[in-house]
Amino acid sequence: MGTGPAALVIGSIALACGPAGGDVTGGHGPEGAAPGERAAPGGHGAAEASEPGWRLESFRDLVVEVPASWEPAPAPGGDWCAAVEGRPEAFPDKPYVDSRGPYRAEMALGCFSGEEEPDLHGGGVPREYWSPHVWFAATPAAGGIEKVPDGRVSSNGWSRLVRTVGSAKVFVLTDEAHLDEAGRIIASARQAEVDHHGCAASSPIQAGGFVRPPAPFDVAQLDAVDTIAVCHYDLNSPVGSPGLLASRELGGAEATALLAAINAAPVGGGPDTPDTCAKNTWGNTGIVLRLTTGGSVHEAYVYFDSCFGNGIDDGTTLRALTTDNCAPLWSGRVVHWGGSAAPFRVCHPGSVPAVNPTKTS
Structure with a gap:
């Protein structure tokens, strides 16, 4: 395969992408230093965010840029109805990055939204509790989430963008107002053996x-x-x-x-x-x-x-x-x-x- 830039087309959006891992260095510490070794100060396995106002998030061997204003918060899950109690503010109402992990506790409830539209959010969460957000999944993973195909699916003013990089998938749920940011998030995803904090993908x-x-x-x-x-x-x-x-x-x-x-x-x-x-x-x-x-x-x-x-x-x-x-x-x-x-x-x-x-x- 060539090493030049590629164009990733998601729905009707064309996004410029560099090669996977193109600006990533190997190793296990600053400038590739292993534990106990000396290295020149500064630098990590993955580059910093490409411009101010964005930051990096990592999951497994995937690193992605997200807007700095999209702070981590737990997304509503399949037990969403237990947390609502008539209070929509129980869930994030601004764009965020999902902070839930694979071993989070979730109550075994049969929450039912009654909506028949495509569930772009997951967990059967009603649209009134949706906010633009980023989340990750391993491939393969329990529950079949890894089978969601890459690309863009849209319904009633909302879109879900998905891209697989290495052993992980990155998902972005977005409304039309944040579609450009969502496209940039997806386009920025790249594979890295070491993330921006020096954390190796495997330890x-x-x-x-x-x-x-x-x-x-x-x-x-x-x-x-x-x-x-x-x-x-x-x-x-x-x-x-x-x-x-x-x-x-x-x-x-x-x-x-x-x-x-x-x-x-x-x-x-x-x-x-x-x-x-x-x-x-x-x-x-x-x-x-x-x-x-x-x-x-x-x-x-x-x-x-x-x-x-x-x-x-x-x-x-x-x-x-x-x-x-x-x-x-x-x-x-x-x-x-x-x-x-x-x-x-x-x-x-x-x-x-x-x-x-x-x-x-």
Whole structure:
């Protein structure tokens, strides 16, 4: 195949696209640095957004540009009728990026909208609760969503645009007012081995079983940190296949505070309640923290949704989860959907966890 620009035609919209991965570099850190190696400051596997007012979002090995004003928020799902109670404001009323993940809790309800038009949104959600938004799905995926064909389908002033890139699909639901933005979002999708925060599409943490970081270090020896990337992975995706769910990055005072909180945590891991589950289980997701300082990159693993094995592991020492070192991890599309109650309460003080099934060996 050639490497020049291609034209992607979606419905009646012609969009200029570069080659998949055309501005993406390989590796596992700044300028391709592996954990524990030094690299020149700056730069990640995927390029920054092409112009101000846009940002990048990643899912598995897909990176896409979205308007900065489209903030992450949970889209209504199949249990939409339980949340409404006559309150349309229960759902986003401005364009957004769906922050729901594959292990979100959803009530088993038979919500019925009574509409016969094509369900471009999914979940049978009535049109009155629709807002333009972006969402992602793995291919293949449970529920058959990966079978939705690429292209554009329109009905009654709404359109759904779909494009497959690598092992993921990106969807955009849009009204006519945001059709140009939707077209640009779809056209920007590209494949990347490493996203804009330095998070690899696939990580050794996906081996499950509370595997330890392959490049041990002592986080207590770090006097300072420039940035900390939070890379959220699906532990049900085999190692070597894309499992990245979302990422974000902390810098400045936030990164400094998180480093201090990790070092202040008690040694030994936890909180754990091992008598509440089988010994051959572990959580559905895990986090890789990429700590960058002076061009050096170190990776620590965070486990948080099992009844045992929880904590922050630098490969040398396992430290306990505390509110100060766990609560700052969650924001945007990096979402803790549920799991064991003890770590959830520490990471989300004042919240009630939604219990999700855990993976078994």
